[in-house]
Amino acid sequence: MSLNSKSKVLFLATVYTHLAAFHIPFMRLLQEKGYEVHAAASPDDGGKEEVEAIRARCWDIPFSRSPYSLKNWRALRELDHLFEAHRFDLIHVHTPVAAFLGRFMAKAKCQGPVLYTAHGFHFYRGVPLKNWLLYYPMERLASHWTDGLIVINREDFEIARRFGFEPGRNLFYVHGVGVNLSCYTSLPSKGQYIRVDLGLSHSDIIITCVAEMTPNKNHILILKAWKKLAAKCSHCHLLLVGKGELMPALKKKVKEEKIPRVYFLGYRRDVPQILRESDIVTLTSKREGLPKSIMEAMAAGKPVVATNVRGSRDLVEHGKTGFLVDLGDDEGLFFALKSLIENGELRKTMGKAGREKIKDYSMDRVLNEMEAIYMRYLAL
Template structure:
């Protein structure tokens, strides 16, 4: 068996010893973002009789506290894109001493650190690519250490193939949404509308996501600016999230004279309740894979207007559950929002279709089952060798 095969098929001793599979989740950031929420749900729902989970992240905060509350052991080490030897040494000692069977990386910096540790310890490595494209660092690490890449949408899958990634070391496990936690329901009596002093029947349009360049929050503000004329006075817009563009967006808000129309809420705790307070969800991203905020809103019964980028066309059925528009086309974005605000029956019909689609196609349970199956296949013990092609098609359900 050559070195490439060993990297994927090397045994974890878990199954042979009759114990739980020990997975070390190596997470390259610890903000309140889509990738972190995905990891939280994975850790929270992996069967505890089959999996033991530890977490590696770059610093303490809300994310690490949440994972501890879910039962994970949490360790913090620096994670620059160019890993320092002290971090490599500490993590490889952790892996050896605690009997880790599988390394699971998220984000390129974590992939780089986990890749070095994988080579030193001969523990197999899975890297989930949450963005719509592989970065150069992800590709370099994959080629150097033969990690298995799991992508979350078809766009990313075929992009990886186009870069020369061996399909035997590549699979697609699409994101899922918690349709039990996110569902239609009555609007909270004391929520966002109460904070705004907004009547329950007044139109409320939302942007939900990290305030960072790839999400295009400035495009949302510019579309709102185009919409000012002719909208009912009671119509309001909210931007929910944190990020590096917050100060610039506040300045843009003042420049456009939108202070009475738009509220920047910052972090919001009750996300299921917030989606129920909205009438329409707008996504203006320049780059996405399968954004959880969009899927959560749709599972909550919201129609959407979203840019046609990355994996979003795999989520939104144009004309049925929402509208797809070109990135940066603020005129089309504004026009679709105006149309939806003017037609409550259309909003209701599309929102119901969005909810049904998330339940039938993109529920979280089957999505996490596919990831769990992939983990177990990659960490299969030596006396149960598997063919690489068996692993490569596990999540390719399209």
């Protein structure tokens, strides 16, 4: 289509960290096609500088992750002002609160088409009833303001169909947010070896979890299993990569219970290298959409032990690319990790199978999928 300098696309999420972590490649895709990319989110958790670094125009909107927060009324007013000042040819919304408010206000202000990527609906089998009572009606209502719905796992795809979305018309399955496969196989720069930094040998076994330290990521389950493992496997080490509200409590638990060889690495920019040097990767979330940390682990050729939840089971094939364990089953987690610790050949075989499977989720493939969706709606 013919473009001009006023052709604009808006990416909207509750916090900039979400946009910075997952959507910069898609912003760049649209910039390369001549669109002016804008981003709107709360700056409270950081991430804004990374978005601004690609020359996206940023608008601070004080969203709160909690749907009960009064801050969201102010966010709604700020959105009203933004949509009064600018008309966007396409709006791509993410995360439940921002997506709900953004879709409502976009339609109220006669903006261009609205795409919504559901990174994992907050209602699903096994979730507390309050989630169904709150988020299910929200998504039902917002479906009327959604021109196109993008889902990243099979369970959400079926839920979306029950909402009335039609595959190929306004419902699209995309292979997550994509993973750059080459980042997990290339050699590191000098001095970036995590084993050297931690004083570990090549014969030591490293188990790594890359996850924000929040209740949903369920680090307590890992520590329960690890306490037993550490007593039996003196050559094994647990790396916890990420930060979050629960970090102080988790550190306190490790110290008080004298759980050995647990390393809190915090936020890291060298995750690909950490994964390359790891032997096993684990993720014990209570809920997932399609976890990028598992995708990255598979790209690095590592076996994965994960909880058997939506999204994680889309990626991990039990007994082939890793193991799935039930939520709360620390014994199952212990035995799954122990079997991989004791069998180097199994680690190698599962890692190779995971590397092959993750090719379907490569960044190149996902960029192509998203480009087709964007162009479909930008042509309207």
